[in-house]
Amino acid sequence: MGERWSRLGGYMDQLCREGISGCACLVYEGEAERFRRYCGLRDVERGLAPDGDTLYRIYSLTKLYTAVAILQLLEAGKLHMEDPVAEYLPEYRSLQVNEVAANGWNEVREAKSPLQVGHLLTMTSGISYAYDNDGPTMRRTKEAVERFRREHEDFSTREYASLFADIPLAFEPGSHFLYGAGYDVLASVIEVVSGELFGEYLRGHIWEPLGLKSTMFRLRDARDRENLCGMYGKQERGAGMGEISHGFVRVTDRDRFLQPESHFEEGGGGVLSTMDDYMRFLRMLAGGGALDGERILTEESVRRMGTNRLSEEQIREFPIPGYGYGCGVRVRLAADGLGPAGEFGWYGMSGSYALVDPVHELCFLYMQQMIPGRDKEIHPELRRCLYEDYFER
Numbered sequence: 001m002g003e004r005w006s007r008l009g010g011y012m013d014q015l016c017r018e019g020i021s022g023c024a025c026l027v028y029e030g031e032a033e034r035f036r037r038y039c040g041l042r043d044v045e046r047g048l049a050p051d052g053d054t055l056y057r058i059y060s061l062t063k064l065y066t067a068v069a070i071l072q073l074l075e076a077g078k079l080h081m082e083d084p085v086a087e088y089l090p091e092y093r094s095l096q097v098n099e100v101a102a103n104g105w106n107e108v109r110e111a112k113s114p115l116q117v118g119h120l121l122t123m124t125s126g127i128s129y130a131y132d133n134d135g136p137t138m139r140r141t142k143e144a145v146e147r148f149r150r151e152h153e154d155f156s157t158r159e160y161a162s163l164f165a166d167i168p169l170a171f172e173p174g175s176h177f178l179y180g181a182g183y184d185v186l187a188s189v190i191e192v193v194s195g196e197l198f199g200e201y202l203r204g205h206i207w208e209p210l211g212l213k214s215t216m217f218r219l220r221d222a223r224d225r226e227n228l229c230g231m232y233g234k235q236e237r238g239a240g241m242g243e244i245s246h247g248f249v250r251v252t253d254r255d256r257f258l259q260p261e262s263h264f265e266e267g268g269g270g271v272l273s274t275m276d277d278y279m280r281f282l283r284m285l286a287g288g289g290a291l292d293g294e295r296i297l298t299e300e301s302v303r304r305m306g307t308n309r310l311s312e313e314q315i316r317e318f319p320i321p322g323y324g325y326g327c328g329v330r331v332r333l334a335a336d337g338l339g340p341a342g343e344f345g346w347y348g349m350s351g352s353y354a355l356v357d358p359v360h361e362l363c364f365l366y367m368q369q370m371i372p373g374r375d376k377e378i379h380p381e382l383r384r385c386l387y388e389d390y391f392e393r
Contacts, residue, residue, distance in 0.1 A: 007385035016040035023368040059348030067328030081118035091165040120182035126169030137170035161188035177314040187267025338387035
């Protein structure tokens with residue numbers, strides 16, 4: 001089955017030779033599995049290889065689950081893209097915006113327009129991640145998040161979402177693109193609208209209907225703990241880093257959120273999953289919202305998810321050339337000699353990469369657990385290998 005996919009297999013081998021601790025890849029075309037490969041180690045210290053039971057921290061691939069949940073609630077008429085977020089989270093009623101004045105100084109003023117659900121879904125809210133950049137919103141976000149996590153050993157999804165209401169937005173809602181923590185706020189909106197905890201909603205409306213038996217926010221038992229892939233880095237040991245083994249450093253700083261006693265369910269990056277589970281989710285999207293007779297979304301909602309929603313100016317602000325942004329996914333704007341317009345997907349901080357090509361009914365999933373994930377280097381090459389192998393068969 002994998003002999004015709006020599007570029008993908010060869011590139012995975014190259015990655016493991018050149019510094020990736022371990023990786024896995026799965027390709028489906030329609031209902032048919034076309035390629036599956038595991039490479040390297042999931043546990044460097046014990047010499048254990050990855051397999052079908054290996055659990056990965058999927059980080060921002062979580063956002064696709066959150067987007068689908070919001071689209072389900074939109075379908076049900078329980079909320080609307082134009083709804084003010086303050087309708088569900090009152091602390092977002094009076095927001096402030098950072099603005100650079102004519103003299104070059106940063107000023108904070110009241111927002112002129114309300115923050116809407118659609119702004120969160122399309123990353124045009126002005127809410128930042130806790131980046132190390134020089135922008136005032138990013139600096140304040142980093143300071144606020146670090147202080148909040150120092151002061152709270154445990155916290156709820158709702159408590160974390162409230163944190164961002166007190167930080168001035170980077171811009172007027174809807175005016176620019178900025179990849180940020182808006183999906184953590186959406187998780188709390190889902191809780192308020194549905195009356196369920198975020199994780200309960202995902203389990204009941206997405207994971208269980210799709211038969212995803214190894215997808216979770218927290219490790220459930222010793223077997224899950226045994227199957228969890230180690231997270232590694234190549235940099236020098238520092239805060240949140242473990243011992244060096246065979247040239248790799250184990251990264252441990254976020255694993256406290258995986259413990260059974262944690263109540264935080266992160267809408268932008270908190271899920272654990274196996275490769276096969278997440279592939280079933282991608283196949284549902286490629287199938288127009290249904291898989292094995294179970295409908296999760298309407299075809300119209302899947303089209304909405306995979307349609308660019310950014311303006312021309314916002315596309316120029318989007319960090320991936322050739323793509324716009326839909327609902328939780330990058331969206332290919334035009335065919336490029338490899339994939340078609342409308343190809344969509346996303347990636348995770350540790351290097352995971354997902355692609356859905358509705359034209360060819362193609363689903364691609366790559367998993368690794370490395371910090372940094374080297375996405376700008378690895379993901380375009382994976383995509384090239386995928387399409388060149390696919391069209392050469």
